Amino acid sequence: xxxxxxxxxxxxxxxxxxxxxxxxxxxxxxxxxxxxxxxxxxxxxxxxxxxxxxxxxxxxxxxxxxxxxxxxxxxxxxxxxxxxxxxxxxxxxxxxxxxxxxxxxxxxxxxxxxxxxxxxxxxxxxxxxxxxxxxxxxxxxxxxxxxxxxxxxxxxxxxxxxxxxxxxxxxxxxxxxxxxxxxxxxxxxxxxxxxxxxxxxxxxxxxxxxxxxxxxxxxxxxxxxxxxxxxxxxxxxxxxxxxxxxxxxxxxxxxxxxxxxxxxxxxxxxxxxxxxxxxxxxxxxxxxxxxxxxxxxxxxxxxxxxxxxxxxxxxxxxxxxxxxxxxxxxxxxxxxxxxxxxxxxxxxxxxxxxxxxxxxxxxxxxxxxxxxxxx
Amino acid sequence: xxxxxxxxxxxxxxxxxxxxxxxxxxxxxxxxxxxxxxxxxxxxxxxxxxxxxxxxxxxxxxxxxxxxxxxxxxxxxxxxxxxxxxxxxxxxxxxxxxxxxxxxxxxxxxxxxxxxxxxxxxxxxxxxxxxxxxxxxxxxxxxxxxxxxxxxxxxxxxxxxxxxxxxxxxxxxxxxxxxxxxxxxxxxxxxxxxxxxxxxxxxxxxxxxxxxxxxxxxxxxxxxxxxxxxxxxxxxxxxxxxxxxxxxxxxxxxxxxxxxxxxxxxxxxxxxxxxxxxxxxxxxxxxxxxxxxxxxxxxxxxxxxxxxxxxxxxxxxxxxxxxxxxxxxxxxxxxxxxxxxxxxxxxxxxxxxxxxxxxxxxxxxxxxxxxxxxx
Numbered sequence: 001x002x003x004x005x006x007x008x009x010x011x012x013x014x015x016x017x018x019x020x021x022x023x024x025x026x027x028x029x030x031x032x033x034x035x036x037x038x039x040x041x042x043x044x045x046x047x048x049x050x051x052x053x054x055x056x057x058x059x060x061x062x063x064x065x066x067x068x069x070x071x072x073x074x075x076x077x078x079x080x081x082x083x084x085x086x087x088x089x090x091x092x093x094x095x096x097x098x099x100x101x102x103x104x105x106x107x108x109x110x111x112x113x114x115x116x117x118x119x120x121x122x123x124x125x126x127x128x129x130x131x132x133x134x135x136x137x138x139x140x141x142x143x144x145x146x147x148x149x150x151x152x153x154x155x156x157x158x159x160x161x162x163x164x165x166x167x168x169x170x171x172x173x174x175x176x177x178x179x180x181x182x183x184x185x186x187x188x189x190x191x192x193x194x195x196x197x198x199x200x201x202x203x204x205x206x207x208x209x210x211x212x213x214x215x216x217x218x219x220x221x222x223x224x225x226x227x228x229x230x231x232x233x234x235x236x237x238x239x240x241x242x243x244x245x246x247x248x249x250x251x252x253x254x255x256x257x258x259x260x261x262x263x264x265x266x267x268x269x270x271x272x273x274x275x276x277x278x279x280x281x282x283x284x285x286x287x288x289x290x291x292x293x294x295x296x297x298x299x300x301x302x303x304x305x306x307x308x309x310x311x312x313x314x315x316x317x318x319x320x321x322x323x324x325x326x327x328x329x330x331x332x333x334x335x336x337x338x339x340x341x342x343x344x345x346x347x348x349x350x351x352x353x354x355x356x357x358x359x360x361x362x363x364x365x366x367x368x369x370x371x372x373x374x375x
Numbered sequence: 376x377x378x379x380x381x382x383x384x385x386x387x388x389x390x391x392x393x394x395x396x397x398x399x400x401x402x403x404x405x406x407x408x409x410x411x412x413x414x415x416x417x418x419x420x421x422x423x424x425x426x427x428x429x430x431x432x433x434x435x436x437x438x439x440x441x442x443x444x445x446x447x448x449x450x451x452x453x454x455x456x457x458x459x460x461x462x463x464x465x466x467x468x469x470x471x472x473x474x475x476x477x478x479x480x481x482x483x484x485x486x487x488x489x490x491x492x493x494x495x496x497x498x499x500x501x502x503x504x505x506x507x508x509x510x511x512x513x514x515x516x517x518x519x520x521x522x523x524x525x526x527x528x529x530x531x532x533x534x535x536x537x538x539x540x541x542x543x544x545x546x547x548x549x550x551x552x553x554x555x556x557x558x559x560x561x562x563x564x565x566x567x568x569x570x571x572x573x574x575x576x577x578x579x580x581x582x583x584x585x586x587x588x589x590x591x592x593x594x595x596x597x598x599x600x601x602x603x604x605x606x607x608x609x610x611x612x613x614x615x616x617x618x619x620x621x622x623x624x625x626x627x628x629x630x631x632x633x634x635x636x637x638x639x640x641x642x643x644x645x646x647x648x649x650x651x652x653x654x655x656x657x658x659x660x661x662x663x664x665x666x667x668x669x670x671x672x673x674x675x676x677x678x679x680x681x682x683x684x685x686x687x688x689x690x691x692x693x694x695x696x697x698x699x700x701x702x703x704x705x706x707x708x709x710x711x712x713x714x715x716x717x718x719x720x721x722x723x724x725x726x727x728x729x730x731x732x733x734x735x736x737x738x739x740x741x742x743x744x745x746x747x748x749x750x
Contacts, residue, residue: 011444011750012465045690067652067691069386087691088636090387090648091711112637115710139692140637140646170689261463262487262515271515273465277442277726278750281656314545315420315722316442316462317514335490336466347690351652352726354749374729375386375653 007300007363008338012259013278015349016340017052017356018302019366021253022235026056029217029234036223039063041084041210043232044071046347049356050078051369056235065212065230069096074372076105083107084210086166086230088132088140091119098125108163112141117152121159128163129156130208131199135191136171136184144195153204164208164227165195172215176289178245185220188213193225218246236346239296243288249296249304254350255340256295257357258318263330269311270320270333274341276313280348294318295341295349300363302340310341382675382738383713387634388653390724391715392427392731393677394741396628397610401431404592404609411598414438416459416585418607419446421722424731425453426744431610440587440605444471449747451480458482459585461541461605463507463515466494473500483538487516492527496534503538504531505583506574510566511546511559519570528579539583539602540570547590551664553620560595563588568600593621611721614671618663624671624679629725630715631670632732633693638705644686645695645708649716651688655723669693670716670724675738677715685716 007016033040042056045067053064053075062082066072072083081104089097089109100107111117112132120127131152134141142148153162169188175181188211199206211223212230223229236254237247258274276294285292297308297320308328312319318341322328333339343349350356351373358367382391408415417431420442428439428450437457441447447458456479464472464484475482486492487507495502506527509516517523528537544563550556563586574581586598587605598604611629612622633649651669660667672683672695683703687694693716697703708714718724725731726748733742 008467011468011471013750087648088646090634090636092383092634093386096386113710116636119710134639137642139689139694140639259465259467261465261491264509264515267512271463273462276657276723281658281723282651283656314514319514335488335494348651348656375388 005365007257007357007359007365010257010357012257012338013274014257015353015356016255016257017236017358017369018253018361019358020360021251022055025234025237025247025251025253029231032218033229036220038223038226039228041065041228041230043067043212043230044075046232046350047235048350048371048373049369050074052235053078053080065232068375069093070372070374072100072105072107076100076103081105084130085109088112089116089120091116094119094123094127097127098123101125101127110166111152111156114148114152114155117155117160121156124159126161128161130164130166130210131156131162131195133165133167133191133195135167135188136169138170139168141167144191144198149195149198150202153199153202157204162199162204162206164206164210165192165199166210166212167192169211169213169216172213173240173244175215175244178219181215181219181244182221185216188216189220189223189226196225214241215244215246233346236350238346239292239342239344240284240288243285243290249342252342254346255298255302255342256349257338257340260333260335260337260339262335265330268321268325268327268330270330272318272320272339273316274310274318275316277315278352279310279313279318279341279343280345280352282343282345282348284344292344293323295343298340298342300338300340304342380740382632382732382734382740385632385732387632387713388649389632390728390731391630391632392611392733392744393628393736394733395735396626397430400609400612400622400626400628404606407593408604411595413598413601414603416440416603416605417610418442418587418605419450421607421725422610423725423748424744424746425449427610428453428455440607443750444468445747445749447475447480447482451475451478456480459505460484463487464491464495466491469494469498469502472502473498476500476502485541486527486531489523489527489530492530492535496531499534501536503536505539505541505585506537506570508540508542508566508570510542510563511544513545514543516542519566519573524570524573525577528574528577532579537574537579537581539581539585540567540574541585541587542567544586544588544591547588548615548619550590550619553594556590556594556619557596560591563591564595564598564601571600589616590619590621608721611725613721614667614717614719615659615663618660618665624717627717629721630673630677630717631724632713632715635708635710635712635714637710640705643696643700643702643705645705647693647695647714648691649685649693650691652690653727654685654688654693654716654718655720655727657718657720657723659719667719668698670718673715673717675713675715679717
């Protein structure tokens with residue numbers, strides 16, 4: 001498999017990554033964050049691959065954001081020493097955090113509860129932590145005006161370090177257009193800046209003010225008071241980002257190569273070997289204006305085919321049809337035809353695979369990059 | 376991680392498998408198929424783990440059903456030589472099929488299109504193939520009364536072997552109660568038996584008549600004319616199977632251990648480190664009478680907690696709440712509490728992990744079994 005010279009020679013289903021599109025996506029985000037005057041702390045959770053992470057970074061040692069300790073460990077093994085683990089720390093994971101820190105990794109954690117802060121402080125090892133701020137009622141974090149903010153900081157300061165604040169405007173994914181995303185970005189900014197201001201007034205240095213999501217980083221009009229932005233999916237882009245107006249179809253760098261294995265003539269279906277195991281169960285476009293099913297179908301060179309989507313999946317079967325159910329010429333896709341499916345959600349789809357087959361435009365494989373996984 | 380002695384010592388999220396429940400599930404299916412007078416050809420796609428497959432089998436060398444060539448290769452490496460690859464063969468995979476066969480694996484493939492049959496026959500290597508029959512308009516296969524059935528068989532016989540017919544009644548997953556599933560099972564049986572009868576009348580031996588799905592194998596009233604049944608999810612069971620009446624909550628052998636990392640008091644939420652990466656995006660119970668969200672929450676010993684489900688997920692965050700949204704005592708679940716989430720769909724959830732942590736009842740880890748993945 002690894003020595004295949006073109007997409008047609010790969011054992012399907014498998015991931016194809018277009019490096020040209022990826023480079024363009026990275027350059028665009030880099031320029032945008034420079035314009036906004038904030039540092040980039042790219043998120044590893046989408047790509048989970050050192051060759052990709054290295055291309056996301058401006059320097060060999062980081063900084064990066066991770067969603068698991070396994071990502072932190074893989075990045076550290078690859079020479080990256082500035083790491084934020086951006087999921088609330090479970091006290092049972094602090095031994096492993098301390099182990100990484102003892103080996104030279106500046107690994108910071110996050111907390112949003114006084115008991116978690118106390119558990120970090122109780123190690124007495126000056127573990128740096130950001131306090132997670134809830135900027136949109138979406139998931140975790142404390143409100144910037146809550147009493148809990150200062151209580152958590154006080155608990156943390158007893159043996160840890162209050163490095164600052166962070167938030168993730170997950171609500172930006174529910175927006176319908178750029179203006180709405182810009183408004184979410186401003187709420188995200190205002191929430192963390194307000195929280196940092198309160199912490200500093202209470203005597204905490206709190207140098208880091210961190211925001212993050214690809215949509216808000218794309219459409220934010222200003223990020224005054226913010227020090228860094230964490231984005232991940234911008235590296236590959238996907239159909240959800242297209243639906244949000246963050247990018248165009250021509251920017252989607254990731255796809256799943258699959259093979260036509262059957263025709264259902266009376267139903268106007270192609271059957272492929274790309275099921276939910278390869279595409280993931282993510283249906284992120286279902287709530288958008290344009291529902292792309294389990295993915296938009298392109299030819300082996302990555303050119304989208306008019307109106308063909310994966311309408312349904314089983315574990316190792318994909319059903320390809322026109323979005324409107326209309327007949328189309330099945331004979332144009334004989335048994336054995338290789339197709340590429342653009343994913344709803346790059347993080348979820350990539351996670352179903354252990355490697356990227358890299359192309360630059362066309363269908364020639366120029367490299368194979370491994371992914372890591374697990375926790 | 377591998378030397379953890381109890382669930383509380385595991386790095387979460389991770390898979391927990393209760394071997395006692397698994398053994399009971401396997402014994403029940405074995406007895407049911409014996410009563411129906413058909414052989415078992417268990418499906419590897421749910422567990423993807425040799426120690427589990429060996430416990431599913433009556434003999435060391437098989438038979439098994441697989442959904443990928445990777446499963447076939449792993450099973451063959453583990454001594455299993457009787458393998459059915461139950462996804463329509465892509466012609467580009469025939470080199471690898473022949474390689475396995477040359478090494479001593481009796482690997483059979485399936486076809487439902489004349490061109491695929493011709494590709495198998497063109498190898499001139501007597502590759503055995505089953506013809507896939509469409510018994511419920513669900514996915515792939517030819518109708519038992521279609522002209523195509525005999526055309527495919529004729530094409531196959533030119534250099535391959537018409538080993539028989541197979542079908543998968545995927546429509547059984549959409550049923551609401553056992554009587555409806557029994558009716559689907561009878562349609563499944565009637566379709567393949569009719570197809571086999573036509574093939575034999577046309578001069579093909581077609582000795583194998585294969586059906587498969589855990590719901591239909593559970594509720595079938597008779598399987599006259601069928602030679603084997605392929606079931607996979609019966610090994611672990613899951614919430615979709617509970618919703619279908621195939622099993623009870625006490626039979627679900629698989630769960631995802633996760634840790635409480637936050638409280639959202641005003642929303643009556645627990646936040647855990649078990650997001651969709653660990654649970655999968657599968658929402659199989661969404662279309663059933665009882666929607667279990669992304670999974671039903673149990674304590675560390677596997678006892679379901681009244682009404683708590685995972686209502687929402689992000690990549691590495693789960694939001695746990697009562698299904699009815701009512702308040703509950705968050706303090707009973709302090710930061711660091713380990714919970715176990717029973718999955719909607721065992722195949723999808725297990726696929727997110729690389730190993731099983733095995734318990735027998737309680738929370739003591741008695742073994743760690745690796746999983747394989749990929750294609």
